[in-house]
Amino acid sequence: MSAQELNAATVESAEQAGGAAPATPKRRGNRLRIALGVIVICQLMVIIDGTVVNVALAKIQEDLDFSASGLAWVQSAYSLAFGGLLLLGGRAGDMFGRLRLFIGGLALFTLASLAAGLAPSAGALIAARAAQGVGGAFAAPASLALLATTFKDGTERQRALGVFSMIAGLGLTLGLILGGLLSTASWRWVFVINVPFGIGVIALARPFLQDTPRHPARFDVAGAAVSTAGTASLVYGFTRAAADGWSDGLAVAMLAVGIVLLLGFLAIEANVSQPIMPLRLFGERSRAGAYINMLFMSGAMGGLFFFLSLFIQRVLDLSPLQTGLAFVPMAAVQFGGARTAPKLVARFGPKAVTIAGTLAAMVSAIWLTRLDGTSTYPGGLVGPLILLGLGVGLAFMPLNMVILAGLPPRDTGSASGLLQCLQQVGLAVGIAVLTTVYSTSLRDSAHHPNPALSPQEQLHHNLGEGIADSFVVLVAFLAVALTVAALVFTRRPRPAPAVAVSASPQSTRSDS
Template sequence: MSTSVRPAVAVHRWWALAVVSMAMFMGVLDSTSVYAALPAIALDLGFEPAEIQWVITAYGVAIGGLLLLGGRLADYAGRRRVFMAAVGVFAAASLACGLAPSSEVLIATRVAQGIGAAVMTPAGLSILMQVFPDGRDRNKALGIWGGLGGTGASAGLLLGGVLTDWAGWAWIFFTNVPVCVVVLLLSVMLLPESPGNRVRLDLPGAITATGALVLLLLTLFRIAEHGTDPLVLVFGAGAAVLATAFVGVERRSPAPLVPMRIFASRTLVGGNLIVVIAGIAVDGLLIVVTLYAQQVLGFSALEFGLTMAIMTVTSVLGVLAGQHLVTRSGFRLVGVSGMILLVVGCLLLSPLPAEGALVKDLLAGLVIFGVGMGAAFVAGQIAALADVHERDSGLAAGLEETAFAVGNTLGAGLASAIAIGFATRGAIDSPGTAALSEGLGLALLVLAGLALFGALGAAILLRTPRRSAVRTRPLG
């Protein structure tokens, strides 16, 4: 069977987009929906205060470490086949998470859930690239996909708050199961299968890349929790050694996991830069607002979720405007504009007074940040996949999703480390609300600086194309 889009699939390609987007959206939701539920989970399963963060960390490390391999597996073994297998793993792990009787079991099942998401997401994205030919429709589809990534992060906070207050934290995971069943049924009817590229899979490259990413993420989480200690140095040194080994392996491999030629595209590099930095800004801001709303202002899980819905709604507006402008004006305008809006949003939110209020202190910043988030992710997503040959679509998808996951992890770890480190400097007891607010404000200023760097990078790396330049061109 040819890998080209069959007529029946072409007719239903927008339904195919809906199917793979449902799966991706679940994966993103589960990365943030547990934030609002952490106090309830800790109480029910007896987590120690220092352990509860691993409910988030276990999922993030599994995704960040395996996304690159997951994308290549889709190219190697067939996209629909791999996608459906990953959805099945995600469904089973979600059910196990909801039924977990202890903290240890929940952490283990969160790792399994992350493994399913790490394969499911890039496989779904490579299917999207298969069913949409070059041009306006592909840009629109990629814009929807990219926008859902940022929107899902903030929507997860709303969903987590609602489900935790109304039904209990386990339903954050149980609700995934029927959605996965629907995705599997629709996949059989609507998604095309590719035969797979049965060249030798680069297992040494996969092992070194995955190990390097996992150790890097563990280093970041360790810094956020404990500052610099000997274990941080061990993790960091291990990540550096494996990353160096990965580069050496890839240069000698006849079938490399990541062919270096893919980085010849400035557009691909620029798109991934936007995705990484936007991911840092988004998850960094989510951590900051989570701590501020719940620990300083005393919001309940539901109140917090409803507050974050403001950003979710405005991010949709950013997605719609961004995907329209990318086709008309190119990646640079949308990417730079989106990153500048992230800068403005962080600056507006940075004062964060200890005696704050939603309308006076959060509303304007969340609105502007949401629009910028939607626009930035649309531009970065499309640019990261724009110059990719179909044979490398899974690889490009894995690279882009890895950039997103690493950005999320960097943002959460960086913002936490700055805020808590500043608030507890020289203190013996837990920080007061005033000190915590100052630390959170400082974290937002750092995020604003990083977003400004992202805007400069987008301006340099992303060309302003002619109309034809936003069409996908194969690498040589």
Template sequence: MTDSTLSASHAPQYAAPPDPRRWAALTVLCLAQFMLILDVTVVNVALPDIGADLHLSRSALTWVVTSYTLAFGGLMLLGGRLADALGARRTFLAGLVLFTGASLAAGLAGGAGTLLTARVAQGVGAALLSPAALSLVTSTFEGEERRRALGVWAGIGGGGAAVGVLLGGLLTSGPGWHWIFYVNVPVGGAVLAVLPSLVAARPPRPARLDLKGAVLVTGGTVALIKGVVAAGDQGWSSAQTLIPLALAAVLYAAFAVAERAAGAPLIDVRLLARRPVLAGAFLILVATALLISTFFLTSVHLQQDRGYSALRTGLAFLPVAVATGAGAHIAGRLLGTVGARQLAAAGMTVAALGLVPVAWTHLGTGVWSTVVPALSVATFGIGAVFVTAFTTGLAMVPAAESGLASGALNTFHEVGGSIGVAVVSTIAASGIQGGVPSAFAHAYAACAIAAGAAALVALVVVPPGKPRMAGGAHAH
């Protein structure tokens, strides 16, 4: 599941000796980033237990997932600006304190209101911490060491997603779902205690903050998800659905106008008009929506309809997570010879084909003979699309703009997960609420159709040829 708006800081005018603490600092920074990525998937396996314990409705369960990724993605660009304005180390520590405290509050939650508020606070903390952490990585390393450090950083995303599903199962089946949040507390405390001795504070750089843009884009996405979730309960023609959707359209339009007029916009809309960036944003939005929504659907389906424990569910996800990483690895090796357009279309096609068997799923369908292999095929294709999307989006972007471009792509990454879960939760509403297995099949079918349509769109929007990286920004 990455993430920063910031690229490398200006190089000094003299050859300073490298800091001997730099690799220890990288380890600590990656550990903090690992927590953030893990929290995207660790909660999926625990959802049935959380819902039963706190008596949560289907819409509330949806918000347990989406509230975190929404706040994370919606405020990430603002977090990058704050790291500039206040200093990266200070912003990192502030985000870490907020994320750790919110994790404790989520574990102690006794009701929906407390849990959802804590999840939002976790997302805000992540939005502060993640771009500041990457800024610290890029300012700590130089030359070839920086490329190696960023390679380690980029690998955190897949590892966090894979460990998240297993850890969620282990903790939920063991001490209980509360511990999927409690586990962040000692890790966050250790990072907080160690990091100041490993990373020197650097003076902040003057930066203007686009608070209006952050409020508009986040508010628009909240309204969009609220409308989509309401459709599962009230129908698409109800006022509870149409009013939030109309509000989302208004807020997004206002955001586009505000960004064009802002002196230091969160997202330069002219950058998004460039074909490579637009193609990368589209691919990462769809790929993340497909990945997180299938994790959500399968977690609930296996435990609610198949009687799987949280631990068995987590183990079932391991081949799926490994397949995601394998797809990304192979795509990275093929990009230079095959080309981004062909890989993007092929990856989405493989995802669609993998989702077809689970679109026919019913209570008699074998989990290990059909569901797990089919989802592994689908996520292999999605993993290939992830690499293709980020490489395409950053191709031919000048180094001075690579931070803005990677920040925009990472925003689509997080927001895509929120929208995907909201959509499939609405389609599968009768299955989640009333135990109707066919509703899950319908949701999987919608994912397969979306992947197939995205494969066709990729043949049009992704530029031909082999992308060449002009910048050095990375993502999770």
């Protein structure tokens, strides 16, 4: 009997000795549903905060007297802290206990959300956003690792991963919808809404989530420091490039520093006995491909949501509330696609479902390149949004499944931390690259005005053309993701290893 099985048996015997009734299937099912709710609400809070402020930025700027350049830090402070510390957060959970990191990280995130909602000045809001990112960086990797150990049975875990992936995929879209709804009352509600949910999740975490065994080890201090500095430099460089252009010297310098530090990080990880990011995570072909796929998918989604929000408000002249509601069709179809994805994966395998979802998203991106200043919401956006929702709903679940499949317990935190780190870097890269194309197109349009258009029509024309041109990058990103899924993912699932994601002998592996 393994140590994990012996521990589980000891806990069960202690419960029975203490007079606790054996868990019935119904009671066990209820506990698992509550556990899944705790995990996905935490993940939803962290993901939504990456986009929920987008629609509220204008009101924040007005109330707190932000400068145009300073306003970008409301988003950047969160992204820098979150993206820079995710690898550290993932590995810390493996070593010190994921439930402890989950509760502690979420507590910091909740307190920082309250501080952001009550912020009296621009500086206070930026500091609170950075603290939110720190809390999220420790809670988010632990949430996915706790899911893998709480749901032991292979079928249960696959269903739970389906729900988790659905929520993770919906988070960015729901952030835009909630941002529009909440900011109509006050932008402060965008942050304060996290507080009651955070308190509820913290209260339920310890009674319903099963903690994972700790894996005491020598902490990779050098790897932690260099990975955090390198990722933060890279995210900062891309974020600054998005705001100030690629000609900005500091943006280019930070990108160069980030690349050098991350190359140094890989060298460190290859030579230490207990790395913060074990390179064996890339040893399996499908998992390495899934990480690459997630990077490019996230890059496409980050740029798309940013510029679609801009198009809807600046070209279609819709209010923040209407902008949020404009994404409802996408969210509805995305929800349906994510609910269907586990059944499709069981029948056709992760490779086929990932290819189908990525292809649908790429067709949507091609469609969006046809936008212009005369496009309407029904005629120009509804169709692509529905197709995009279907694609994202189908693609994210099998990617999460492939990344977590067959990992030993000591590596699940690092694997999930790396996954979410790549998502954050992808979001920053996508926005920065699309912004460069968009700015170049605007400059070209300004040099060649159409005298037949009124100033307002010319503005709409230039904005629409610039956004449509930037969406060509989306097509390229998704084409890379599609190619990786087609050529790198293996077709057939391999036999389950002796030690799967959890200690349960029922765990299955499906990483085709």
